[in-house]
Amino acid sequence: MRYFFALLLASGLLPAVVAAQSGPDxxxxxxxxxxxxxxxxxxxxxxxxxxxxxxxxxxxxxxxxxxxxxxxxxxxxxxxxxxxxxxxxxxxxxxxxxxxxxxxxxxxxxxxxARGEQKLQEVTVTGGKSLNQRPTSVGKLPIAPLDNPQSTLTIERAVLEQQQALRLSDVLANVSGVYVMGTTGGAQEEIASRGFAYTSANTFKNGVRFNNGIMPEVSSLERMEVLKGSAAILYGNVAAGGVLNLVTKKPRFERGGSVGLRVGSYGFVKPQFDVYGAVGQSDKVAYRLNGTYERGDSYRDGVQGRRTYLNPSVLLRLTPRTELLVEGDYLRDNRTPDYGIGAIDYQIQESRSRFLNVPDARNATSQTSATATLTSHLNEAWQVRAIGAFQRYDNELRSAARPTGIISTPGSTYGNWSRGLQRTETAENYYLAQLDLTGTFRTGSLGHTLLVGADADQYNSTVVAYTNPRSATRPTTAVSTYDVINILDPRKEITQPVERLTGFNSLVRNSLTKGNTRRAGFYAQDLLSLSERVKVLAGLRWSYQETPSDVFNYNTVANVNNKIADTYVETRRYDNAFSPRLGLVYRPIKTTSLFASYANSFTPNAGIDLQGNTLPPSLIDQYEAGIKNELFNGALSANVTAYRIVNSNQAQAVLPTDPRFSTAATTSPQELAGQVTSKGVEVDVQSRPVDGFSLIAGYSYNYTAYTRSNIYEDGSRLRYNPAHTANASLFYNFNTRFASNVLLRGLNAGVTAYYVGDRLGGRNNRILNPATGRPWVDANGNPTTDAFKLIAVPNYFLFDASLGYAYERLSLRVKVANLLNELSYNLHDDNSVNPIAPRTFSATLGYKL
CATH class of the missing domain: 2.60.40.1120 (Carboxypeptidase-like, regulatory domain)
Structure with missing residues (x-):
């Protein structure tokens, strides 16, 4: 860590902050x-x-x-x-x-x-809004961040272009406390915050949930919004920790656009375009269309990816106060699934390039969405907004199974792995309807900023899973091995089984699962202005959720011809929950706010209790307090937040040694008796451009642990969550100081630093055997320990440098990522150990239309 902060100091962080004290120019x-x-x-x-x-x-x-x-x-x-x-x-x-x-x-x-025909020409604005002047659209309520008792953060398009962001992880490197927790299979970036994973329920595009099983396209983004902490009052069933909203580029009435070509290491090629303007000479209809194609190999042997993306949108001004925005999104991503380099007995076998999948493995995903947003300003105080959305998600996975069961006994077979195959086909339709009414008014001396709304959504999903076929020589068993390789030397010659899988088409249908999740919610939230300095944010949501599931199972050993299902399992869950929110804001001066808040969220549970009933949702309490500052006449925003999140009724198994177990109505009873606690602090700093310099910096500390459990040791940390993260980006635009110099005024340069502290992978070891409820013993009854182990993942420090030059309509940007060539890993359990990218180079040539 001391090297990290020393490097920030040397790179100009301190001079930039000192310069900020004198004002914005x-x-x-x-x-x-x-x-x-x-x-x-x-x-x-x-x-x-x-x-x-x-x-x-x-x-x-x-x-x-x-x-x-x-x-x-x-x-x-x-x-x-x-x-x-x-x-x-x-x-x-x-x-x-x-x-x-x-x-x-x-x-x-x-x-x-007044309305006019003249269109705004391109101008350079060195002011812009500070961090605490940009309300997030994902927050729904139109209030200034200084009046919001919650930590929020926005990363604008200018930052993405300066940093030449390619993946969402590049953007997240600007946000304290939000991090990539894993890259399972190499096809997605799994995101988390404050110790909790961002599922598809926590990720949004233009305010609408999207399936994050695919890496989103960054080139279309206008900005990224992060709402940390609880968002259950606004969106219902979302995991604790926060939500992420990707806002794409919008139509514009002036004509313009750009084309570009990005090339980089390992054969990377990415042409892209963006065009916009009024339809004809209309001042009522505008459009935008941007898209890209991407292809490239990888630092990982045998891995490659292809993707195609289109993002069309149309804006219709129906009346002077009413707009209809229609947006589409299409992404086709086809890449090699990659479960990493493997681990032997929970020990990482260090490598950056070793690839363990079969040559014809593929992960093909397509995602298509359409969103219509109708916004009407009823008058200067009231606005109504209605959203209707549809999303289609399809995925076909053909891959080797994850590397598990690798031989750890020393000898000639050390590192051998019997490689199996997996195959799934997933299809999902998602529908959303949402209506919000917002307004400002007064009742006596009280000022109100009110949000009243309702939403309903539905997931229709179908998942087909395949498994191993029946053995031709042993009818009661299945063939499970494709081949045997040595993970330390995949080219090593090994004697293969006599009977083995011939390929993905030899797998047979195992199950067909149909889901039809339906959710609805009603919510109200009011920011009460008690005085100029004191404000209270209060609200309540009621959520209802149905989770029906129909599973058609097959007799897999005998299912040679993909015949109809042998068994059928139907489950129905009905959950509802209230989600309150209460926050207090005190502004001792106009540019500073102190806040404290409480909110809760809920997580549905799939288990059955001792009486045979479905478990109710787990309610998660979230407490947050902090300070937000606008310093040096708004040139610098500096916010500090502390939080505590407690899931005090986490679902856990009732152990066989529990006296209630013998009379339970189910063989695997569960109860809401566990507890997980997350606590930490986050610092976010952003500056406006000051004398050509712009700064983004942050730091986070988090500790997420089991604080009550019947099988895990109290205080043991949960996996994947770094204890510390830190980030800093410093950019300089020569145009500010050298506007009269033809050669220098188009030049800009920047450095980005990102630190990820110690993390744990593997599996949390258990102090008791869940099957017996007693301490672990071996086959002879002698005391032993759990086979599960944790893996200490190395911390790492990424350092990127970029240089850009623009002349009239042409621009050229070059970037070196991971300049120090750091090596670390993202882990899922011990069976997806994925190394981070090495030092890479890229260049982008652009032309403004």
């Missing part, structure tokens, strides 16, 4: 102290739309800003008569002449922009 520091003033004002759009997309800039300079949602703005400018240019898409721009006096604030009268 320090190009001529000495001169500004003697000759600068402030302009404040408010911009109103004639049709009542929010003004947060307006550009306010000082003509002839690089100084500018964007107003807050209510139209208010604050801008530093040189002393003397200045011309402000105020403009926005689809509105007639205006110029205002104003005299700026030294060290004084000049307040302008409210300015109204």
């Amino acid at each position: 320090l190009r001529h520091n000495t001169q500004r102290k003697a000759g600068a003033g402030t302009i404040t004002g408010r911009v109103i759009l004639a049709d009542g739309r929010p003004a947060d997309q307006v550009s306010v800039r000082v003509k002839g300079t690089g100084l500018g800003t964007t107003p807050a949602a209510d139209g208010s703005f604050r801008l530093s400018a040189p002393v003397g008569w200045q011309v402000l240019l105020v403009s926005s898409l689809g509105y007639a721009p205006q110029e205002i002449t104003v005299e700026v006096k030294n060290a004084e604030t000049t307040e302008l009268a409210a300015l109204t922009l």
Whole structure:
């Protein structure tokens, strides 16, 4: 860790922060102290739309800003008569002449922009919004982050372009406490936060859940939003820890776009395009279409990937106050499944390139979605929004089984693995309907920002699983081996079984599972303004969920001809839960807020209790407190959050030694008697561009452990969660200081550092044998220990460097990732040990249309 922070110091972090103390523009520091003033004002759009997309800039300079949602703005400018240019898409721009006096604030009268035909040309705005001025759309309620008693974070498109982000993990490297916990099979990045996994219920695109079994495409993103902590009041059944929302690029009325080509190490090629504009000369219909194709090999022997992506969208202005946004999304991803390098007796067998799958393995996934969002501003205070969405997800997996059962006995067979095969086919249809009403009003001295809403969604899923066929020589057994290899030397010659699997088509149908999960919820949330300094956020949601499942099982040993099912198992679950939320915000000064909050979430359980009834959901309590700061006149945002999350009624098995076990109505009873606790602290720092510099930094500490269990030791850490993470990105744009230099003004450079601390893989060892409820003994009755073991995963430090240059419409960016060539792993149990990427190079050539 000391090397990490020393490197940040050496790379310019401290000078950037010191520079920030003098304000948002320090190009001529000495001169500004003697000759600068402030302009404040408010911009109103004639049709009542929010003004947060307006550009306010000082003509002839690089100084500018964007107003807050209510139209208010604050801008530093040189002393003397200045011309402000105020403009926005689809509105007639205006110029205002104003005299700026030294060290004084000049307040302008409210300015109204009327609808107009003139389109906004491209401008450079060095101001922009700070971290605590960007409300997240995933939060639904239109409140400023400083008034939200919850940690939120937004990563904008400019950062993604500066860092040349390729995967979602590249974007997450800017967010404290949200991390990749595994890359099982190499086809997805499994995300977690605060000790809890982000399932498909926790991942959203444009406010709609999406199946995260596929790596999402980053090139289409306008921004990424993170809402940490509980989001159950807004979305119902979401795991604790937070939610992630990917916001794609939106239609624009001015015409433009870009084309680009990215190339990189290991044969990587990625052409991409983005076009947008009004349909014809219309000021009521606009479109956008972006897409990409990607192909490349890998640092992993035998691994390759191909993907095609399209993201079309259309915006219709139905009335001056009503818009309909229709968005589509298509992704086809075909890659080699990769379960890593293998482990022997819970020991990682170090390698970066060793590949253990069969040559014809593949993981083919397609995902298609359509979303329609209707937004109507009823008046200046009230808005209604309706969303309808559909998503189709298909996956076909043909792969070797995960590497388990590897021989660990020293000798000639050490490292041998009898390799099996797996095959599944998954299809899923997802439907969503959502309606939200938001508004602001007062009752006496109380101010209200109210959200009332309802949602309903449905998953229809079908999963076909295949298994091993009947042996031709032993009718009561199955053939389970494709071949035998040595994981340390896959080319080693080994005597093969006489009878073995011939390929994926030799597998037979094992089961057909049909699911039809249905959910509905009603929620209300109100931000009560008790005074200018004190605010309370209170809300409640009621959620209902049905989880029917129909499983058709087959007699696999005799099922040679894929005949109809032999058995049928039907299960029905009905769950409901209340999710409250209560938060308090105190703002001692305008730029600082202190907050504390409580919320809970719920997790449905699949088990059966002692009486034979389905287990109720587990309720998870979440406590959060922190401070949010806008420092140096908004040039730097610095937030600190502490949290504690407790699942005090976690489902666990009733052990056979329990007196109640003998009278249980089921052979595998469970009860809500376990407990898992997660606690930690997070720091997030972001700056506006200051004298050409921009900074993002963060740190997180987390400890997630069993704090009550009948088989796990109290205090034992849960797997996959790093105790520490730290991140810092520092970028410099030469245009700010060298605007008059033709050669330097298009140059920018940056460094990104990311640290992941110690983690655990493998499997948590158990102090009691779950099958007997007693301490472990061997076959002779002698005391022994659990076969499960934990794996200590090496911490690692990633350091990326990038350089970009733009001249008129052309741009070139180059990047070196993992400059220090660090080696570590992402683990799932002990059977998907995937090394992180080595040092790689990439370059992107772009052209603006």
